[in-house]
Amino acid sequence: MLNDDVRPTTLDGVKRLAIQLRKERGLKHSSALDIAAQAANCSNFRNARTILPLRKARLAQPYVLLTLYWCDKDNGYAIGRETLRVPLSRPLLETCGKADLKRVRGFGNLRMVAGDHFVCDAVSPNQHYARDRISMAERSIRFMEHTGLRPSKNRRGGNPVDLVRDKLPGKDHPTHWVDAATGQFILIDEPYRGVPKEFERGRWAVEHGWRLEKTDWPGMYNPYNCDLYVATDAADYDLDVLVATINAMPPPLVAADWAGESVRSWETFASPLATSLQDVRRARCRGTIYPTDSATSIPMNYNPGTSRRRPRGALTLEGHFEAGRIIKAVIWSRQRPYGVYQRMNALRSTLEDWMGREVTDAEFKGVDFFDVYYHELEEEDPLAHRVASPQGVADLLGDLKSMLQSAYPDCGPLRQELRRIDASMALLAKAKL
Numbered sequence: 001m002l003n004d005d006v007r008p009t010t011l012d013g014v015k016r017l018a019i020q021l022r023k024e025r026g027l028k029h030s031s032a033l034d035i036a037a038q039a040a041n042c043s044n045f046r047n048a049r050t051i052l053p054l055r056k057a058r059l060a061q062p063y064v065l066l067t068l069y070w071c072d073k074d075n076g077y078a079i080g081r082e083t084l085r086v087p088l089s090r091p092l093l094e095t096c097g098k099a100d101l102k103r104v105r106g107f108g109n110l111r112m113v114a115g116d117h118f119v120c121d122a123v124s125p126n127q128h129y130a131r132d133r134i135s136m137a138e139r140s141i142r143f144m145e146h147t148g149l150r151p152s153k154n155r156r157g158g159n160p161v162d163l164v165r166d167k168l169p170g171k172d173h174p175t176h177w178v179d180a181a182t183g184q185f186i187l188i189d190e191p192y193r194g195v196p197k198e199f200e201r202g203r204w205a206v207e208h209g210w211r212l213e214k215t216d217w218p219g220m221y222n223p224y225n226c227d228l229y230v231a232t233d234a235a236d237y238d239l240d241v242l243v244a245t246i247n248a249m250p251p252p253l254v255a256a257d258w259a260g261e262s263v264r265s266w267e268t269f270a271s272p273l274a275t276s277l278q279d280v281r282r283a284r285c286r287g288t289i290y291p292t293d294s295a296t297s298i299p300m301n302y303n304p305g306t307s308r309r310r311p312r313g314a315l316t317l318e319g320h321f322e323a324g325r326i327i328k329a330v331i332w333s334r335q336r337p338y339g340v341y342q343r344m345n346a347l348r349s350t351l352e353d354w355m356g357r358e359v360t361d362a363e364f365k366g367v368d369f370f371d372v373y374y375h376e377l378e379e380e381d382p383l384a385h386r387v388a389s390p391q392g393v394a395d396l397l398g399d400l401k402s403m404l405q406s407a408y409p410d411c412g413p414l415r416q417e418l419r420r421i422d423a424s425m426a427l428l429a430k431a432k433l
Contacts, residue, residue, distance in 0.1 A: 008040045011052045018045075041275050043268055050261070054085075054272040062088040064141070065117045065271050066110065066134045069285045070124035082130040083269055084260035086138050088145070095144050096151070103151035104144070105175055105220050106137030113283045117271035121307065123287035127262070131255040139220045139252045146249050147242060149177040149186055168212075168231065169204055170196030173221045179237075186242070187231040190221040196229075205231070211239050216247045223252045296411035300353065311408035314358040315351075319407055320372050323351055326400045328377040330424075333387035337427045340393070343420040348373040350417055394428040397421050 008014045017036035022029055030045070037048035054063075067083045088095070101107045110118040118137075124130035144150065172191035179186060205212040212231040219228035230246065232239055253259075263269075266288040270280045286307055291299035300308040315323065327348045331341055352373045377384060386392045401421045408414045 008036065009052070011048060014040055014042075014045065014048050014052070041270065041277065041280060043270055043280060047267075047270060051270065051272050051274075062091045063116060064088060064092045065269075066137055067117065067269055067283075067285070068120045068124050068130035068134055069266055069288050070127050070130040072126040075126070078127075079264065079266050080127055080130075081263045081266065081269060082127065082134055082258075082260055083263075084134045084138060084258075086141060088141070092141065095141070100151050100153070103153075104137075104140045106133060106140045109133075110137065114271045114273040114279055116273045117283060119283060119285055121286040123285070128255055131258045131260070134260065135253045135255050135258070136220065139223070142249065142252070143220055143246075147177075147245055148180045149188075150180050152176040152178045152185060169200040173226065175220075179242075182237065184232060184234050184237045188220075189229040189231060190219050190226040191229070192222075192226050196227075209233060209235070211235075211237075213239055213243045215243055217249050218252050220252070223254055294411075296409040297413055300357070309411075309413045310354045310357065311411050311414045313408045315355070315404070315407040317355075317359045317363050317367070317372075319403065320351065320355045320359070323400060323403060324348065324371075324373040325377065325381065325383055326396050327351075327373065328375075329381065329383035329387045330393055330396060332377045332384065333393050335387060335390045335428075335431070336393050336424075337431055339427045340424040343424045347417055347420045390428045390431045394425050397425050397428075 008017050014033065014036045017039060018029065018032040021027055021032040021035055025032070027035070033045035037043070037045040040048055040052065042048040042051050064086050065083055066086060067081060069081050070079065072078045092101075096104060098112060101110075101112075107118070109120050109122055111121055113119050120133070124133065168187075168189065170191050171189050172195070173189070175188045175190075177186040177188060178184065201212060204210070210231055210233045212229060215228045215230060217228055218224050219226050228246070230239060230243055266285070268280065268284045270283050274280050274283055291302055291307075291309070293299070295312075297309045297311055300310055327344050330336055330344050336344075355372060356369075383396065386396050401418055404414065404418065404421075
């Protein structure tokens with residue numbers, strides 16, 4: 001009798017389990033192989049053939065897997081997956097922390113789904129685009145490994161030159177870095193070839209006490225179409241060593257030199273470190289999931305890959321007008337911090353989207369759609385008097401929160417917007433201190 005707790009860890013083990021399954025359950029051999037592979041926490045036997053050898057060798061050399069899915073609407077809605085295995089000199093999170101990776105070019109839309117795997121939840125428009133995005137992320141990894149630079153948490157990095165007011169002439173596709181050994185801020189600039197005026201850029205560097213050097217390496221953003229410049233404001237920083245290090249880097253990976261795995265399906269790819277069913281579910285690209293209604297929320301549209309949802313229920317047109325008045329009053333108030341403005345601006349954009357799907361065209365007859373959440377608050381509006389103090393603004397936001405909770409059921413989309421209100425009220429509480 002087959003033991004249901006059998007969990008093979010090698011490809012041979014999967015094959016042996018498949019033979020037992022085929023004999024005891026009368027299955028086709030291919031079906032038995034897929035079931036046995038699932039017992040090894042792989043999606044199917046094809047996935048097991050890729051994953052299990054990597055699991056065995058994962059301690060030999062650090063690596064990371066980068067995965068994007070794509071759908072080519074211009075080619076008969078062909079679909080596919082691109083996965084690149086990137087060998088590393090040391091584990092990626094030792095090179096760059098998980099939070100800092102979000103500021104690294106190519107990683108902004110990647111989600112870490114296992115210790116060795118990143119997945120993009122947005123579906124790329126075609127295969128070439130997916131390969132290009134993955135290649136960009138790989139170039140960023142190589143850049144960090146070779147240079148020792150890490151993404152700067154502060155866009156200006158504490159440097160004395162205001163990069164907005166005193167902008168480097170011709171600056172394009174910039175990224176901001178810090179030397180991990182010295183803490184020195186480094187600007188990487190990658191303008192298109194032939195665009196920058198070298199004389200003006202050199203004069204800018206002299207005027208502001210910066211050093212600006214062009215490298216020979218083709219770059220991270222768009223190799224061979226852009227140039228990579230290095231700039232820093234520290235006279236005692238050895239920029240020549242950094243430039244020499246960058247120049248000595250191997251040629252960057254580009255989509256045309258793709259050496260990853262390409263599969264013409266949206267079947268979920270699970271990495272070697274995805275050792276549980278929950279890990280496998282986490283590895284699924286959210287953009288490939290067909291949206292469906294739930295008991296409390298509805299997709300904003302029903303196209304595959306749609307992640308935006310709205311609550312069931314409706315605020316009614318009158319309710320939206322009232323919510324709009326409150327948000328306008330809060331934004332208009334001189335007592336609200338800028339962080340409150342940012343959150344209320346995002347909230348009204350979301351509520352306007354919800355309103356467009358809740359209110360019929362007939363109800364909008366004679367009503368300016370954009371007047372509901374935008375344009376100025378009328379001067380004689382009574383709410384203008386309620387926002388004369390931080391406490392008044394907070395009380396008004398409390399009314400708005402209660403209004404939304406009464407109109408909509410508890411669900412993820414609603415909670416996300418309520419968090420904006422809660423964060424705004426917390427900022428107002430600090431403002432009163």
